[in-house]
Amino acid sequence: MAAATRFALFDLDGTITRRDSFLPWTLGLLRRHPLRYLRVPLLLGPLLSYAFGPRSRDSLRGEQRGELKGAVMHGLFAGLPRKAIDDWSREFAQHIVAHGTFHDAVEALRMHRLHGEEVVLLSASPDVYVPRIGEELGVNLTICTQALWNGERLDGHLAGPNRYGAEKTLVLQRLRADRPGLATIAYGNSPADVEHMRLCEQCVYVNAPPRLARQLNQPGIQHVQWRE
DSSP states (O other), X not given: OOOOOEEEEEOOBTTTBSSOSHHHHHHHHHHHSGGGGGGGGGGHHHHHHHHHSOOSOHHHHHHHHHHHHHHHHHHHHTTOBHHHHHHHHHHHHHHHHHHSBOHHHHHHHHHHHHTTOEEEEEEEEETTTHHHHHHHHTOSEEEEEOEXXXXXXXXXXXXXXXXXTHHHHHHHHHHHHHSXXXXXXXXXXXXXXXXXXXXXXXXXXXXXXXXXXXXXXOTTEEEEOOOO
C-alpha cells in the first residue's frame, strides 16, 4: 500500500455523535452518584454567568464554555475517585459509539483508516471520557480539553485551554508542523469549526442549516447531511 498523503481530523459532538456528549455523560454520572444531585444549586451562578455573558468574540465565548464545563465538573463531581469516573466513562463510550453516532461518520472514519491515513479526534469535550470514545472508534490520536485531578480524585476545573474555536486552529497548526508534506481533511459541524477547517486542503461540513450552507458555499468545503 502506498504511503498516506493526508490525515483526517474529526470533531466529535454533532459531527460523529448525533448530539452533545457532555450533558448525557454528566447526567449518567449523577445517576450513579445520586447524592451529588444536592450539589446542582451550586451551578446556578456559573450558568447565569454563561447565559448573560458577552458574546462578541469567539475566543471569549470559548473561554466561557470552558469555564462552564469546569464549573459543572467541579461543582458536581469534585472528589470522586478516578475509578468511579473511568468505570462510567468506559460504559458511556461503548454506549454512545454503538447507539449515538452517525453511521456515515463512523464509515468515513473507517475508510480513512482503511486507506492508511492517520485519524485524529479533536474535541472541546473533556478528557474524562473523550479518549474512551476515541478508543472505541479506533482513532490514532485523541486531543481534547483536559480536566484537573488531585491525585486519584477529580478536581474538575480545566487543566488547560478549552479546545474550541481558535484553540482548534492552534492544535491543527501543531499537527501539520509534525506531519510535513501531509494534506489534511477536516470534519466539523459548528460555525466555530470553520476557522480551522478553512486551513485544510479539504473540509467536510456536517448538517449545515441552509443559511450557513449558502454562506459556506466555497471551493474546498463539502456539505453532507448525516441523519442515521
